[in-house]
Amino acid sequence: MASILIIDDEDSYYDLCTRYLPEHNYLTPARNFREVMEVLRSHAKSIDLVLLDVHFDIPEAELLPVDKTELIARYGRKRALERLRRSQGLRILDGIRRAYPDLRTIVMTSREDLPLEADAQRLHAEDYTYLHDEEYLDARSLKLLIDGVLAQRREDPEAGEGPFFWGGTPRMQQLRRRLTIIARGRLPIIIQGATGTGKSLVAREYIHPHSGRAGPFVAVDLSTIPTDLMAAHLFGVTKGAYTGATSTREGVLEQADNGTLFLDEIGNLSLELQKSLLLLLQDGRYRAVGSVKEKVADIKLVVATNENLASLVRAGRFREDLYMRLNPATAVTLPGLAQRRDDFMQLLTFFIRRVADEAYNRDLLLRYAQQRSLQISEGEAVPVTIGRSVPAQVNPGRIHLLLHPNSFNQLREFSWPGNFRQFEMTLSNILTFTLVELVERAEQIEPEAIGQNVRADVVPIPAKVVIELLRPMAELHRDTESDEEEGQDPRRVQVEVVEGSTLNAVSCAVERQYLETLYIRLGGELSALAEVLLGDATAGRKVQIRMNQLGIKLRSLKRRRAGGL
Ligand SMILES: Nc1ncnc2c1ncn2[C@@H]1O[C@H](COP(=O)(O)OP(=O)(O)OP(=O)(O)O)[C@@H](O)[C@H]1O
Numbered sequence: 410m411a412s413i414l415i416i417d418d419e420d421s422y423y424d425l426c427t428r429y430l431p432e433h434n435y436l437t438p439a440r441n442f443r444e445v446m447e448v449l450r451s452h453a454k455s456i457d458l459v460l461l462d463v464h465f466d467i468p469e470a471e472l473l474p475v476d477k478t479e480l481i482a483r484y485g486r487k488r489a490l491e492r493l494r495r496s497q498g499l500r501i502l503d504g505i506r507r508a509y510p511d512l513r514t515i516v517m518t519s520r521e522d523l524p525l526e527a528d529a530q531r532l533h534a535e536d537y538t539y540l541h542d543e544e545y546l547d548a549r550s551l552k553l554l555i556d557g558v559l560a561q562r563r564e565d566p567e568a569g570e571g572p573f574f575w576g577g578t579p580r581m582q583q584l585r586r587r588l589t590i591i592a593r594g595r596l597p598i599i600i601q602g603a604t605g606t607g608k609s610l611v612a613r614e615y616i617h618p619h620s621g622r623a624g625p626f627v628a629v630d631l632s633t634i635p636t637d638l639m640a641a642h643l644f645g646v647t648k649g650a651y652t653g654a655t656s657t658r659e660g661v662l663e664q665a666d667n668g669t670l671f672l673d674e675i676g677n678l679s680l681e682l683q684k685s686l687l688l689l690l691q692d693g694r695y696r697a698v699g700s701v702k703e704k705v706a707d708i709k710l711v712v713a714t715n716e717n718l719a720s721l722v723r724a725g726r727f728r729e730d731l732y733m734r735l736n737p738a739t740a741v742t743l744p745g746l747a748q749r750r751d752d753f754m755q756l757l758t759f760f761i762r763r764v765a766d767e768a769y770n771r772d773l774l775l776r777y778a779q780q781r782s783l784q785i786s787e788g789e790a791v792p793v794t795i796g797r798s799v800p801a802q803v804n805p806g807r808i809h810l811l812l813h814p815n816s817f818n819q820l821r822e823f824s825w826p827g828n829f830r831q832f833e834m835t836l837s838n839i840l841t842f843t844l845v846e847l848v849e850r851a852e853q854i855e856p857e858a859i860g861q862n863v864r865a866d867v868v869p870i871p872a873k874v875v876i877e878l879l880r881p882m883a884e885l886h887r888d889t890e891s892d893e894e895e896g897q898d899p900r901r902v903q904v905e906v907v908e909g910s911t912l913n914a915v916s917c918a919v920e921r922q923y924l925e926t927l928y929i930r931l932g933g934e935l936s937a938l939a940e941v942l943l944g945d946a947t948a949g950r951k952v953q954i955r956m957n958q959l960g961i962k963l964r965s966l967k968r969r970r971a972g973g974l
């Protein structure tokens with residue numbers, strides 16, 4: 410249920426809404442700008458949405474603007490008033506925006522001769538619509554609009570809800586709508602996208618909650634399970650099925666019953682198991698390893714891959730019949746960060762808030778706030794904003810991070826091969842390095858001297874911090890490209906001594922080559938790598954994540970391995 414304010418000179422929209430959309434709470438409609446401001450003064454915080462008419466047939470004294478002399482001089486009284494009545498809603502919206510820039514508004518009219526689009530955009534209305542004076546149709550289209558705007562609000566980063574950030578671009582909104590629809594259905598879902606684009610996150614935090622299924626969400630990363638254990642892991646095993654099967658164990662299929670089973674990196678499934686999965690999708694039945702008894706599983710299957718499944722099919726590595734069963738017509742591809750430049754500012758805001766809440770950064774922010782006597786209470790998330798300019802008003806309750814326009818451009822134009830994962834880490838580093846400097850310097854000087862900073866609520870991010878964090882990653886990326894050449898001793902790592910290269914860049918380059926070489930030598934088994942590096946064969950995922958962060962492309966390494974390096 411949402412709280413909705415209707416601004417209209419007549420009762421028709423109010424009647425329509427209360428009759429057909431009774432699930433919401435409607436305030437008494439406001440008839441003119443003065444009444445609007447009165448309601449907003451006391452209720453703005455609790456109002457979720459405003460529905461605003463455009464044409465207002467109201468007395469001259471109630472019309473905006475208050476001073477009409479110029480218009481009357483230009484058009485004559487009659488025509489001037491007619492013009493004002495025709496577009497009064499837009500003038501009201503303009504007035505609202507000055508005091509309440511964030512109030513969500515849908516502009517609507519039943520007069521098709523009023524061009525709305527440009528004005529609605531200029532005044533930042535969330536949406537606009539032409540109604541048709543046909544009760545049922547109007548109610549339906551209003552319902553769709555209202556639901557759409559309210560859903561956006563729920564996922565708005567400002568509201569702090571929903572861990573998956575969609576953003577407001579039509580492309581992402583369309584993707585979200587599509588996922589909402591296919592999440593509910595019975596059919597499997599394929600999610601594609603490069604590393605770090607949020608495939609796992611969207612499966613867990615969006616698809617499963619929208620599936621309406623009561624059972625659990627169970628995720629299995631097939632790239633980290635040794636091939637010979639995969640069948641038992643998925644389907645379960647009965648005691649004595651093979652040497653070592655000392656007890657009967659249930660598989661993930663059983664655990665995910667009535668829920669969602671997420672098979673990550675589906676390209677790693679052996680051809681044999683692909684067959685078993687196909688049978689399961691065909692009639693919902695399967696057998697545990699070593700068992701003759703059939704079991705039934707009611708699961709919603711979601712699979713993810715950063716390879717292209719269709720090309721795996723063409724290469725003979727993935728069964729075509731299974732591919733067709735996975736419902737490829739609705740496959741969803743999540744865009745990488747480099748394709749999200751049009752809503753980069755919102756992404757920046759979303760992720761900077763997220764990293765500001767990491768323990769270390771939070772602690773730094775709180776120390777910074779204490780040193781400068783900013784009113785931020787401990788124990789709460791420190792409210793941060795980020796932007797390219799200094800906000801006009803001091804807001805002692807929050808910290809504004811000031812990004813130099815050049816830094817903003819560098820961040821936006823960067824190629825981000827590790828996508829959101831890499832972005833989040835970089836922002837976390839930027840915040841840490843910026844704050845550590847300020848906090849530690851402040852501890853070395855007289856406390857009174859600190860207060861002299863006029864805008865304690867504004868923290869400038871040094872351009873140097875951004876450059877130094879991006880440089881090693883840019884170099885890394887360049888290396889990956891040129892490194893396809895052969896002729897090196899595969900057991901040696903090589904570092905080029907370049908003046909101006911930071912130590913961080915050097916150690917990343919070494920680490921990357923070391924991991925690549927080891928990966929190839931250990932036959933491409935992440936578990937073996939994890940055993941060698943961390944002493945824990947089950948930590949393959951950790952190694953994989955680190956390799957991703959370093960920009961290592963496992964696919965091209967696999968090719969090199971196949972090439973006999
Ligand atoms: N749209 C998004 N909104 C919020 N966080 C995101 C989004 N996309 C990715 N992330 C964050 O980026 C990181 C990587 O996401 P995730 O693990 O889901 O990616 P992935 O596509 O599954 O990567 P991989 O192919 O390497 O498994 C996570 O920390 C996740 O929270």
Ligand SMILES: [Mg+2]
Pocket residue numbers: 608609610673
């Ligand atoms: Mg993943």
